[in-house]
Amino acid sequence: xIPLREEAETLRLGLVMGLVSPQLVIAWADRVVMEMANPPIxxxxxxxxxxxxxxxxxxxxxxxxxxxxxTAGAYRVLGILRARAAVGGLALDVIANxxxxxxxxxxxxxxxxxxxxxxxxxxxxxAYYGTPGGLGEEIGxxxxxNAAEPGEPA
Numbered sequence: 001x002i003p004l005r006e007e008a009e010t011l012r013l014g015l016v017m018g019l020v021s022p023q024l025v026i027a028w029a030d031r032v033v034m035e036m037a038n039p040p041i042x043x044x045x046x047x048x049x050x051x052x053x054x055x056x057x058x059x060x061x062x063x064x065x066x067x068x069x070x071t072a073g074a075y076r077v078l079g080i081l082r083a084r085a086a087v088g089g090l091a092l093d094v095i096a097n098x099x100x101x102x103x104x105x106x107x108x109x110x111x112x113x114x115x116x117x118x119x120x121x122x123x124x125x126x127a128y129y130g131t132p133g134g135l136g137e138e139i140g141x142x143x144x145x146n147a148a149e150p151g152e153p154a
Contacts, residue, residue, distance in 0.1 A: 003066055003067055003068045003069075004032065004040070004043070004064060004065075004066045004068075005064050005065060005066035005067065005068035005070075006068035006069060006070070006072060006073045007028070007073070008043075008046075008061045008062075008064035008068075008073075009061070009062075009068060009070050009073030009074070009107075010073040010074075010076045010077050010080075010150070011024070011025050011028055011061055012058045012061035012062055012105075013073065013074055013077040013102065013105055013106055014077045014080055015054050015057060015058050015061070016054070016055075016058050016101055016105050017077065017081070017098040017101045017102055017105075018094075018098060018101075019077065019080050019081055019084060019098065020080070022052075022053075022054050022057055025046065025057050025061065026046070026047060026049070026050055026057075028046075029043050029044075029046035029047035030047050032047075033047050040064060040065055040066070042060065042063045042064045042065060043064055045060050045063070046060045046061060046064070070106075070107035071106075071107055071108055071109075072148065073107075074102070074106035074107060074108050075146055075147060075148040076147075076148050076149070076150050077102070077106075077150075078102070078143055078146050078147035078148070079147040079148050079149050079150040080150045081095065081098060081099075081102075081143065081147070082143040082144070082147040083150065085139075085140075085143070092123060092132055092135060092136055092139075093123055095119075095139055096119040096120045096122070096123040096135070096139070097120055097123075099116040099117070099119045099120065099139070099142075100116070100117050100119070100120035102116050103115075103116035103117035104117070108146075112146060115142060116142065119135065119138070119139055119142070122135055122138075123135060
């Protein structure tokens with residue numbers, strides 16, 4: 001079972017990257033409140049934040065307590081991105097930008113953060129070198145290497 005804090009981190013990253021909706025976050029918090037005998041007040045705060053903007057929800061998710069492997073949570077959000085990209089629902093520039101946000105927000109090794117951040121820059125430079133197909137393949141390799149299944153431990 002994935003620790004509560006780790007689930008919150010996956011949702012937080014997904015929210016700031018634009019992969020997870022505020023409604024999904026609220027539904028998760030509502031479910032946790034209903035299932036736990038004594039849910040943490042921080043989860044209750046998320047459940048009650050129905051009219052808050054996404055950045056406020058992300059701040060509240062970051063406060064959820066408990067043990068967690070935050071890197072595993074980050075890899076699960078890459079699994080969500082990989083699944084969404086596989087069905088063709090995201091443009092290359094959107095994926096590159098999401099990975100830039102991921103690099104800034106996720107608790108990951110520095111080399112992985114630099115690699116994720118570089119895709120946004122490489123997209124901006126496609127007019128000078130490279131091809132969209134080549135960049136897409138490079139992003140695909142990065143996701144294949146680092147993504148975990150969204151609902152499974154990394």
